Amino acid sequence: xxIWFKRYLLLxxxxxxxxxxxxxxxxxxxxxxxxxxxxxxxTIPGVSLDSYKRAFSNSLYIGTIFRTLMYxxxxxxxxxxxxxxxxxxxxxxxxxxxxxxYTLIALPLWVSYIIRAYAWKIxxxxxxxLNTFFQWAHITDKPVEYFLYSTFSTIVCLVYILTPFVAxxxxxxxxxxxxxxxxAAKDLGAGSFTTFRKVVFPLALPGIISGGxxxxxxxxxxxxxxxxxxxxxxxxxxxxxxxxxxxxxDRPLGSAVGILILLLIFLIIAIAARAEKKYSSLKxxxx
Amino acid sequence: xxxFSIKNFFVSFSAIAVLLFLYxxxxxxxxxxxxxxxxxxxxxxHFSLKWxxxxxxxxxxxxxxxxxxxxxxxxxxxxxxxxIPAAYTMHKYDxxxxxxxxxxxxxxxxxxxxxxxVAMLSFFPFVGVKISLTAVAFGHVTFLCAIVVTQMLARFKxxxxxxxxxxxxxxxxxxxxxxxxxxxxxxxxxxxxxxxxLVLSMDEIPVTFFLIxxxxxxxxxxxxxMRRGITPEVNAISTLIFIFSTAAILLSxxxxxxx
Numbered sequence: 001x002x003i004w005f006k007r008y009l010l011l012x013x014x015x016x017x018x019x020x021x022x023x024x025x026x027x028x029x030x031x032x033x034x035x036x037x038x039x040x041x042x043t044i045p046g047v048s049l050d051s052y053k054r055a056f057s058n059s060l061y062i063g064t065i066f067r068t069l070m071y072x073x074x075x076x077x078x079x080x081x082x083x084x085x086x087x088x089x090x091x092x093x094x095x096x097x098x099x100x101x102y103t104l105i106a107l108p109l110w111v112s113y114i115i116r117a118y119a120w121k122i123x124x125x126x127x128x129x130l131n132t133f134f135q136w137a138h139i140t141d142k143p144v145e146y147f148l149y150s151t152f153s154t155i156v157c158l159v160y161i162l163t164p165f166v167a168x169x170x171x172x173x174x175x176x177x178x179x180x181x182x183x184a185a186k187d188l189g190a191g192s193f194t195t196f197r198k199v200v201f202p203l204a205l206p207g208i209i210s211g212g213x214x215x216x217x218x219x220x221x222x223x224x225x226x227x228x229x230x231x232x233x234x235x236x237x238x239x240x241x242x243x244x245x246x247x248x249x250d251r252p253l254g255s256a257v258g259i260l261i262l263l264l265i266f267l268i269i270a271i272a273a274r275a276e277k278k279y280s281s282l283k284x285x286x287x
Numbered sequence: 288x289x290x291f292s293i294k295n296f297f298v299s300f301s302a303i304a305v306l307l308f309l310y311x312x313x314x315x316x317x318x319x320x321x322x323x324x325x326x327x328x329x330x331x332x333h334f335s336l337k338w339x340x341x342x343x344x345x346x347x348x349x350x351x352x353x354x355x356x357x358x359x360x361x362x363x364x365x366x367x368x369x370x371i372p373a374a375y376t377m378h379k380y381d382x383x384x385x386x387x388x389x390x391x392x393x394x395x396x397x398x399x400x401x402x403x404x405v406a407m408l409s410f411f412p413f414v415g416v417k418i419s420l421t422a423v424a425f426g427h428v429t430f431l432c433a434i435v436v437t438q439m440l441a442r443f444k445x446x447x448x449x450x451x452x453x454x455x456x457x458x459x460x461x462x463x464x465x466x467x468x469x470x471x472x473x474x475x476x477x478x479x480x481x482x483x484x485l486v487l488s489m490d491e492i493p494v495t496f497f498l499i500x501x502x503x504x505x506x507x508x509x510x511x512x513m514r515r516g517i518t519p520e521v522n523a524i525s526t527l528i529f530i531f532s533t534a535a536i537l538l539s540x541x542x543x544x545x546x
Contacts, residue, residue: 014373089302119312221399
């Protein structure tokens, strides 16, 4: 009894903290999504599906969820395409200073989000680095307006911020491939591209899927990139939630949309986990 | 053989291009922080330290740095105090619900910040935490727990189990064992973890965004400056943040690798 008590005494502060400041808040927005609002925007407790009905019937909500999902898929694909050569190069071509190269990919992850987003503002701006460079080099004679404050700049920023998240699991997957398998493929006469397509890529697929999932999920939940770099027509679902809790002040609807985002993310993670399992079975077949 | 080397060149070339893509924006910020002009245009005509002196006389900005440092220190301390004993228990014993705690503690990192932010905004007033800097600190503690617990669990796993056994055999009490044997052995890991927590707290936006009232933290002050228009002062403060956080992270990575 005494030992049992001591054990839990050490664990309890964390458990209590997480319950009060994390689990209860999550439960509360679930409950709040069934509340109603009166004409003055005041939240009235109750049990109603009104918010969900509104979320599903208005294309501003349901449409934006799907549009954001499309953007997220695009961001994930670009991140994977950028990560593949980088991860491949460090895993198979770089012989010296591998740890240093790995640190180079991981480091931007830890650099302040706001700084990395701000960088694109001075690069893509009307009088920014890229436009003035183009004019200086006589590639264009007028500044390109759509570089900044557009969906384009938002996507560029998200790709930039999320690429390290995708590159790390892909690199780890490449590193885990036994070098003997690659040598065997080469000995049997496969070219380097065939080896990549038939040996390296299938074996690294679980890593590629988990990297892509990171990009997908993080884009779904990002509200800062669109806020900082987006144009008047750039609307991501997180910005709608942020507005519903801010200026629009419709917390039940905001909670409902938030719950829908969470459900979609859980679905994506579940599908990805199944796909990872399915393709990692290749590994045991290859024994 | 020739086509092989072309392919090789292509892989190296695209990899280096991606690496440049990752570092080009940071290089631009650092470079343009020394630009004397108000507009960040290419090419730079005059170099100067002007924006750094503007920065050090910006009262609002300096105050936000103070706010951020205070919040980072307080929330890191609380996260360590509740996180390390919990990680120690989770490492030492098997019990029901351990996996669940493992999952829950990671939620602030795995779930989107926007949902965590609005959830805290909605619920905190019910437990008497008004939307204020206190709420921000509490929100930070919650996500820093994820860092402390995972980092410390990883460290405890690498700890020699005979160390503890030897202490008990020599008659040490459990608390003496923890404070005199275990703690000194995980000291470097704790320092590494502290550095990581400080950097993450100083940079946090999604949760802070919803819980703040009045005084801004550093990233939110930068956000406000950006909304007011681009001032090269942001380049200067960004360069300083970049240098400090890179140094802290590299040191933290190094400390975590030590035995």
